[in-house]
Structures are given as structure tokens and as C-alpha cells.
Amino acid sequence: AVPIYVMGVNHESYKKTDTVVSNASCTTNCLAPLTKVVNDKFGIKEGLMTTVHAMTATQLTVDGPSRGGKDWRGGRCASQNIIPSSTGAAKAVGKVLPDVNGKLTGMAFRVPTPDVSVVDLTCRLEKGASMDDISKAVLQAGASSMKGILGFTDKEVVSTDFVTCSQSSIFDKGAGIALNDKFVKLVSWYDNEWG
Numbered sequence: 006a007v008p009i010y011v012m013g014v015n016h017e018s019y020k021k022t023d024t025v026v027s028n029a030s031c032t033t034n035c036l037a038p039l040t041k042v043v044n045d046k047f048g049i050k051e052g053l054m055t056t057v058h059a060m061t062a063t064q065l066t067v068d069g070p071s072r073g074g075k076d077w078r079g080g081r082c083a084s085q086n087i088i089p090s091s092t093g094a095a096k097a098v099g100k101v102l103p104d105v106n107g108k109l110t111g112m113a114f115r116v117p118t119p120d121v122s123v124v125d126l127t128c129r130l131e132k133g134a135s136m137d138d139i140s141k142a143v144l145q146a147g148a149s150s151m152k153g154i155l156g157f158t159d160k161e162v163v164s165t166d167f168v169t170c171s172q173s174s175i176f177d178k179g180a181g182i183a184l185n186d187k188f189v190k191l192v193s194w195y196d197n198e199w200g
Contacts, residue, residue: 011037012173013146013154015101029101032056032094032113034173035124035195038155039143040098043191044105046142048131054095054111058122059164059197060084064115088115121164122197124174125190133186136178143176158194167194 009027010016014037019026029037036054043049063072064083071080078088092113099106109128134142140157147155156175160166167175173195180192 009097009100011101013038013151014041029097030094031195031197032058032092032122032124033097033101035122035193036094036126036174037098037101038146038151038174039124039126039176039191039193040105040109041102042142042146042151042155043128043130043139044102047134047139049105049108050129050131052109052126052128054109055125056092056094056111056113056122057125058113058115059118059120060115083115084117086117089113090115118164120196120198121167122195123164124193124195126193127190130187130189134189135186136181136183136189139181139189139191140176140178162194164194167196169199170194170196171199
């Protein structure tokens with residue numbers, strides 16, 4: 006199997022003997038740093054991830070046969086539909102963060118926007134945490150071990166505000182919600198085309 010490395014998460018475990026590696030998907034690069042911070046500080050019992058993902062070149066411009074012939078929804082016009090889709094991002098996070106392996110799964114909604122996507126991580130925590138507690142943990146990581154990788158905003162932003170943003174994941178404090186201190190929905194943005 007090809008080893009997967011995500012900057013800020015497990016890149017320090019890279020081995021010189023690895024001749025072929027994967028840097029994972031854009032969604033994994035958004036989800037993994039946030040997941041690591043939350044899991045390290047508060048523990049994740051289980052979680053569901055949804056990415057609201059901008060359309061990509063693999064999608065069709067008009068309705069037609071899906072690529073591979075099995076994903077009928079994927080064959081629908083990208084610029085006129087919200088398309089439920091599969092994603093391996095949550096499972097890939099389990100490969101770069103073994104502590105959460107088997108605790109996360111996810112899906113995507115492909116939407117008719119040209120760029121910038123957003124992750125919604127809904128999870129049950131081991132230890133209670135307020136949104137302020139989570140924000141402090143994200144800010145601390147973003148100022149140290151994940152500098153330039155994990156960002157933070159408390160402004161009232163929308164997707165186009167992140168076009169050309171080089172950070173892998175920008176946590177949006179104001180977009181998150183909590184049912185209680187152990188059940189939270191966390192939101193993080195990423196420019197899926199910037200790299």
C-alpha cells in the first residue's frame with residue numbers, strides 16, 4: 006500500500022525509503038488537521054463528515070453516462086445540480102491518524118460552484134468542550150505545530166473569501182454549533198484547487 010502523509014498531521018513519520026507516497030486528497034488535508042487537534046485535546050468517540058465540495062473536472066457539463074457507469078448521480082450536470090457523492094476522505098484520515106480509524110465516515114455533496122469547499126465534522130467528544138475551548142485549541146495548533154496549515158476565522162465569511170488561501174484547513178468558529186459540550190458540529194474551509 007502507498008503510504009499517505011498529511012502535512013501537520015503525520016508528515017514527520019515520512020521514511021526516506023518511501024519511493025512513492027500520497028499527499029492525500031484536498032478534503033483529507035482539510036479534515037485531518039482539525040480532527041487531530043480535536044482528538045488530541047478532547048477525544049473523538051465517533052464522527053460523521055460531510056464535505057460540500059465545488060465541482061471538479063471529473064464531473065460532466067451536461068447529463069450523460071457516469072464515469073465507470075456505476076455512479077448514476079455522478080453523471081448528472083455539475084453546473085445545475087447538488088449531487089450526493091461518496092468520498093474516501095474520512096477513511097483516509099483513519100490511515101494518517103490511527104486513533105480515529107473506524108470512528109469516522111463521510112460523504113460529499115458536489116455543488117455548482119467553481120472553487121472552494123467546506124468540511125462539516127459532526128462528532129461526539131470524549132471530554133466536554135465549549136466552542137471557545139475548541140477554538141483555543143485550533144488557534145494554539147495554528148500558531149505552532151500547524152502554522153500555515155490550520156487557520157482560524159471568526160469573521161462572517163463565505164466560500165469565495167478563501168479562493169487562493171494556501172492553508173489546508175480554515176476553522177470557522179461562527180459556523181459551528183453544539184447540541185451540548187460533547188456533541189458538536191465543526192466547520193472548516195479549504196480551497197480545493199489551490200494545492
